[in-house]
Amino acid sequence: MCYAIPGLVKGFDGKHAIVDYFGEEKKALSELLDLKAGDYVYAQGGFVITRVSAEEAGKTLETWKDLFFELKEIDQKASRLSPWGAARYDHVRGLMERALSGGKLTQAEILGLLNIADPREQEFLLSAANHIRQEHHSNSCCVHGIIEISNMCAEQCHYCGISAWNTKIPRYRLSKEEILSAVQGAVDGHGFKALVLQSGEDAGRSVDELADIIRAIKKRFGVLIFVSFGEVGEEGLEKLYAAGARGVLLRFETSNAELFKKLHPGSTLERRLAEIRKAHELGFLIVTGALVGLPGQTQQDVARDIELAGELNVEMLSLGPFLPHPATPLANIPAPDMADLIQTLAVARFALPAQVKILVTTGLETLSPDARRAGLMAGANSVMLNVTPVDKRPLYDIYPKRAHQDDPLAEQITATIALLESIGRAPTDLSVGAG
Ligand code: SAM
Numbered sequence: 001m002c003y004a005i006p007g008l009v010k011g012f013d014g015k016h017a018i019v020d021y022f023g024e025e026k027k028a029l030s031e032l033l034d035l036k037a038g039d040y041v042y043a044q045g046g047f048v049i050t051r052v053s054a055e056e057a058g059k060t061l062e063t064w065k066d067l068f069f070e071l072k073e074i075d076q077k078a079s080r081l082s083p084w085g086a087a088r089y090d091h092v093r094g095l096m097e098r099a100l101s102g103g104k105l106t107q108a109e110i111l112g113l114l115n116i117a118d119p120r121e122q123e124f125l126l127s128a129a130n131h132i133r134q135e136h137h138s139n140s141c142c143v144h145g146i147i148e149i150s151n152m153c154a155e156q157c158h159y160c161g162i163s164a165w166n167t168k169i170p171r172y173r174l175s176k177e178e179i180l181s182a183v184q185g186a187v188d189g190h191g192f193k194a195l196v197l198q199s200g201e202d203a204g205r206s207v208d209e210l211a212d213i214i215r216a217i218k219k220r221f222g223v224l225i226f227v228s229f230g231e232v233g234e235e236g237l238e239k240l241y242a243a244g245a246r247g248v249l250l251r252f253e254t255s256n257a258e259l260f261k262k263l264h265p266g267s268t269l270e271r272r273l274a275e276i277r278k279a280h281e282l283g284f285l286i287v288t289g290a291l292v293g294l295p296g297q298t299q300q301d302v303a304r305d306i307e308l309a310g311e312l313n314v315e316m317l318s319l320g321p322f323l324p325h326p327a328t329p330l331a332n333i334p335a336p337d338m339a340d341l342i343q344t345l346a347v348a349r350f351a352l353p354a355q356v357k358i359l360v361t362t363g364l365e366t367l368s369p370d371a372r373r374a375g376l377m378a379g380a381n382s383v384m385l386n387v388t389p390v391d392k393r394p395l396y397d398i399y400p401k402r403a404h405q406d407d408p409l410a411e412q413i414t415a416t417i418a419l420l421e422s423i424g425r426a427p428t429d430l431s432v433g434a435g
Contacts, residue, residue, distance in 0.1 A: 169397050
């Protein structure tokens with residue numbers, strides 16, 4: 001199983017390798033000092049992550065050569081705009097055309113799209129978002145894995161089931177060996193090229209120890225590593241980058257500073273944003289976003305959430321529903337509707353810069369088994385599979401009944417690939433690093 005197609009290095013533009021995929025050229029930053037034209041590589045997130053032998057590349061490319069174009073054709077057909085909708089909803093069409101030509105939407109325009117309530121106009125909005133996604137990213141879909149390395153957490157986020165509010169769940173921390181074994185299963189066993197390591201804010205493991213684990217992973221595996229350990233401070237970020245991590249997954253959770261303060265005792269939005277900005281400055285790819293459906297949150301806040309993600313140079317948007325957990329202060333707040341979330345993703349596709357990927361979060365998938373397909377057909381182009389050892393997954397209890405919690409990895413992969421192929425998507429990261 002392969003999540004990325006090997007590309008042929010054609011040449012260089014400064015530190016960027018120019019990589020060819022069946023005639024499409026993409027740029028990717030190379031940290032492999034001896035890389036040369038004629039080599040085959042895997043690139044992820046705009047980084048060359050590993051070289052691959054010509055023989056192995058040849059085999060993979062042989063299986064992909066027809067499928068690559070067949071999938072593109074299916075996707076192209078599925079993302080055509082309905083002339084009926086385009087003629088009828090010219091306001092939405094106008095904003096879509098602006099998005100397609102790289103123009104920005106105002107906050108009022110974002111809010112206007114979020115507030116569309118007519119079902120046929122909503123339908124057009126989602127299909128227009130899918131059209132924008134196809135124009136900007138073609139049929140590529142990121143498939144990253146996530147390993148939840150510890151559920152220990154010292155924070156008191158009011159919504160989170162692994163926060164200190166939950167005194168009932170057993171706590172775990174995977175050892176370095178257990179993490180390496182999970183990475184091996186994902187990378188060698190299943191071909192993952194990008195992995196997120198996530199945990200609660202675990203005071204029992206220092207940044208130096210985390211950096212040591214990342215160094216060990218990078219030494220053994222050609223994989224792009226995202227870190228998601230909460231706020232680690234500037235020095236912590238520097239250590240993680242030096243160890244080889246190249247992405248940070250850290251949501252700002254809400255752009256409303258008052259609401260942020262209420263939900264995160266002892267913390268501020270300002271500090272969270274400073275951390276995300278610093279991570280970007282250091283060269284990390286930024287995965288960020290917010291929770292939708294928080295008590296006290298307005299549509300205006302959600303419009304601002306989308307705008308703020310763009311200002312933070314988001315590489316991949318992670319916007320998911322708030323889901324109530326019984327052991328938290330927000331136990332009695334209902335979750336939002338799946339349809340509202342899908343509309344929000346579609347609006348984000350209109351409002352965010354062309355290169356931004358949009359994730360169908362596990363939270364969204366938890367709202368409905370149809371959510372993954374619906375999200376991918378409304379502007380999203382990324383999914384994350386749970387690579388955590390199966391026995392630990394129920395303990396990473398951020399909200400109840402998480403989608404795919406009990407699904408073995410091989411099953412998740414088969415189902416994901418079947419879905420992607422049915423809608424013409426290729427599980428690759430081809431669009432990233434495009435020049
Ligand atoms: N400690 C890191 C952090 O705070 O970013 C990573 C772990 S934290 C559990 C990962 C994400 O889980 C958070 O960004 C938050 O949005 C999400 N999360 C926690 N509780 C949730 C809930 N009840 N519903 C939906 N998402 C939740």
